[in-house]
Amino acid sequence: MSIIIALAQQMPDKTNKLLRLIVVLCTTSTAAADTSLGGHVKYFYTYTNFPSDSAYTAIGDPYTESLGNLRIKARHKDGQWDAQIHYVLNGLYSRDLSDCVIRGGLVGNGCAQLASDRRQLLDMSSVIKESDTSVVFQRIDRLVVSYAGKSMAIRVGRQAISWGNGMVYNPLDLFNPFPPDAIDTEYKSGDDMLYMQGLFDNGSDLQALYIPRRDLSTGEIASNQSAAAGKYHWLGANYELDFLAAINYGDEIIGAAYTGEWNENVINASISLTNTDDGNTLSAAVNYNYSAIVTERNMSGFIELFYNGFGLSGDRHSIQDVIDQPDLFKRLTRGELFTIGRYYLASGIVIEMTPLLNLNPVLFINLGDSSALLQFLGTYSLRQDLDLLAGFNLPAGAEGTEFGGITADNADNEFLAPGNSLFARLAWYF
Numbered sequence: 001m002s003i004i005i006a007l008a009q010q011m012p013d014k015t016n017k018l019l020r021l022i023v024v025l026c027t028t029s030t031a032a033a034d035t036s037l038g039g040h041v042k043y044f045y046t047y048t049n050f051p052s053d054s055a056y057t058a059i060g061d062p063y064t065e066s067l068g069n070l071r072i073k074a075r076h077k078d079g080q081w082d083a084q085i086h087y088v089l090n091g092l093y094s095r096d097l098s099d100c101v102i103r104g105g106l107v108g109n110g111c112a113q114l115a116s117d118r119r120q121l122l123d124m125s126s127v128i129k130e131s132d133t134s135v136v137f138q139r140i141d142r143l144v145v146s147y148a149g150k151s152m153a154i155r156v157g158r159q160a161i162s163w164g165n166g167m168v169y170n171p172l173d174l175f176n177p178f179p180p181d182a183i184d185t186e187y188k189s190g191d192d193m194l195y196m197q198g199l200f201d202n203g204s205d206l207q208a209l210y211i212p213r214r215d216l217s218t219g220e221i222a223s224n225q226s227a228a229a230g231k232y233h234w235l236g237a238n239y240e241l242d243f244l245a246a247i248n249y250g251d252e253i254i255g256a257a258y259t260g261e262w263n264e265n266v267i268n269a270s271i272s273l274t275n276t277d278d279g280n281t282l283s284a285a286v287n288y289n290y291s292a293i294v295t296e297r298n299m300s301g302f303i304e305l306f307y308n309g310f311g312l313s314g315d316r317h318s319i320q321d322v323i324d325q326p327d328l329f330k331r332l333t334r335g336e337l338f339t340i341g342r343y344y345l346a347s348g349i350v351i352e353m354t355p356l357l358n359l360n361p362v363l364f365i366n367l368g369d370s371s372a373l374l375q376f377l378g379t380y381s382l383r384q385d386l387d388l389l390a391g392f393n394l395p396a397g398a399e400g401t402e403f404g405g406i407t408a409d410n411a412d413n414e415f416l417a418p419g420n421s422l423f424a425r426l427a428w429y430f
Contacts (some may be wrong), residue, residue: 032116033078038085042069042184042427050419053399058096062418065094071141073187076404080149086142086190093134119213119225121192124158144331155195160188163231163244165257169306169339171283172255172270174248175211175227180346180364181340181375181393184425203235206378207239224250244272249334251276265290274309275389276327281309294351301349303339311342315369316400319416340402343367347396356381364403371397371404373418390424 044067068091077081094100107290117139118124124140144157163298164172168180176189191211199207208230215222229246246253255272271284287304310328312321319354323329324342348362360377377391393420397404405417 014099016072016363031172035074036179037072037269039070039072040427040429042071042425043067044069044184044423044425046421046423048421049417051405051415051417053414054405054409054419055321055412055414055419056416056419061096063096065092065100067092073142073360080147082146082148084144084146085248086143086187088139089136089333090138091134091136093131097135114141120158120218121212121214121221122158123398125294128392133146141187143190151349153197153199156191158190159195160190160194161193161195161243162188162254164228164269164270165242165287165304166285166306167268167304167307167348167361168286169344169424170270171272171285171302171306172242172244172257174229174246174336176183181373182374183364183389183391191355193197196337206234209235229253249330262288275335278327281327283307285424296354299349302346303347304345306339306344306346308337308339308342308344310317310337311368312340313342313368316407317369317402318400318409320409321425322406340406366397366402369397369401371401373403385429387427387429388424389427390422392423393418393421395420 001038024312033355044065046063047066048063049065050061056063070088070089075084092100117123124143126138127137128138134158140158142153142158142160143157146153146155159174162173163175164170166173170177175191178185178188194210196208200206209228211227212221213225214220220264226423227242227246227248229248231242231244234241234243240256241254241259242257244253244255244257246255252275253272255270256328257268257270257289259266259268261267266289267286269284269286271282274281274283283306285304285306286303289297289300291300293299310325310331312325312328317340322332322386328337328340332340343366345365346362348360351359353359358379360379362375362377364373367374372395374394374396376394380388382388395403399405399415399417400407402417405415408414408416
């Protein structure tokens with residue numbers, strides 16, 4: 001807990017007081033209280049070789065990246081009250097650190113961890129040390145007080161929320177969604193948020209949230225940058241329904257989702273309709289999840305179809321095509337969308353080779369331009385609290401396609417072509 005207290009002393013006065021309050025809650029105990037401490041240490045390594053005609057190719061090729069990630073968690077539960085705090089410390093090294101956001105953001109893990117608090121209500125992140133090849137930065141990723149009664153719950157502070165039922169593409173996951181090809185989905189980046197939930201006797205519930213965000217140009221909280229949303233979850237006898245309404249970055253969104261049984265397996269469907277300045281845009285996803293025993297091995301898998309209404313039509317594109325579609329471009333830069341096309345198919349399986357070893361190939365296909373990405377993951381449990389994950393990404397497609405590389409529109413006639421990559425992650429939990 002001392003590392004969190006030390007961090008509090010570096011934060012602005014308003015944040016400092018809130019941090020100290022949570023620390024007090026987490027360290028003050030009563031006879032009925034329960035306090036737990038834990039966390040993890042992770043090491044990520046990424047190696048990427050970009051094609052020679054790719055605009056991402058640089059003198060520093062191949063691109064390599066090393067990331068050390070420490071998360072310390074404290075939780076204090078006392079009756080109906082609960083307080084949590086997560087401190088995150090990251091150390092990133094790359095000889096090509098200046099291009100980390102551009103090149104590493106495609107395949108690495110470090111740049112994805114560079115969560116900025118510029119939009120947040122409270123600034124609880126800071127850079128400790130920075131050089132030409134390395135950066136050490138810290139953040140409070142969870143800082144939340146919760147109350148849970150018999151029929152209602154409320155959470156105030158930095159937290160994460162996941163809505164929707166997509167496997168890799170999720171039209172209803174509006175807040176910090178994971179990229180489809182993310183290899184570590186254990187923790188979403190937290191948002192400063194007010195969250196409320198009402199519980200009904202039949203298992204259904206009603207959720208509402210508010211996320212205040214700052215305008216990057218003024219630094220002030222702005223309604224056209226913030227989010228407010230509500231979701232009603234209906235639990236039926238053999239199915240579940242969700243109905244969502246939201247305002248996010250000034251856009252009005254309504255959506256619905258269905259989960260049910262089909263052919264003794266699970267089918268999910270979700271749809272969203274977004275009203276922007278340019279009109280209404282529809283997005284939808286449907287997936288089928290199955291499980292089986294093959295050659296005495298447990299196996300589970302899915303197949304998912306996704307329609308991205310913000311995406312580009314056609315089969316060959318340039319970066320200018322993306323920029324000329326402001327609704328698409330804004331969502332890509334904000335990390336709400338990760339695809340530029342309209343029609344996608346994804347399929348993956350998890351095969352339990354042994355109780356300690358799982359293999360997980362996943363294929364992503366842009367049906368509009370016939371390009372694809374093959375991702376292969378292997379996870380091995382070295383011991384109860386130590387896991388090794390390793391794998392590779394292989395993109396394929398013609399020039400001008402999403403995974404083959406859209407045109408860079410520069411004088412050298414280059415393409416924004418992703419590279420073949422290898423990656424590994426070692427995780428120790430305590």
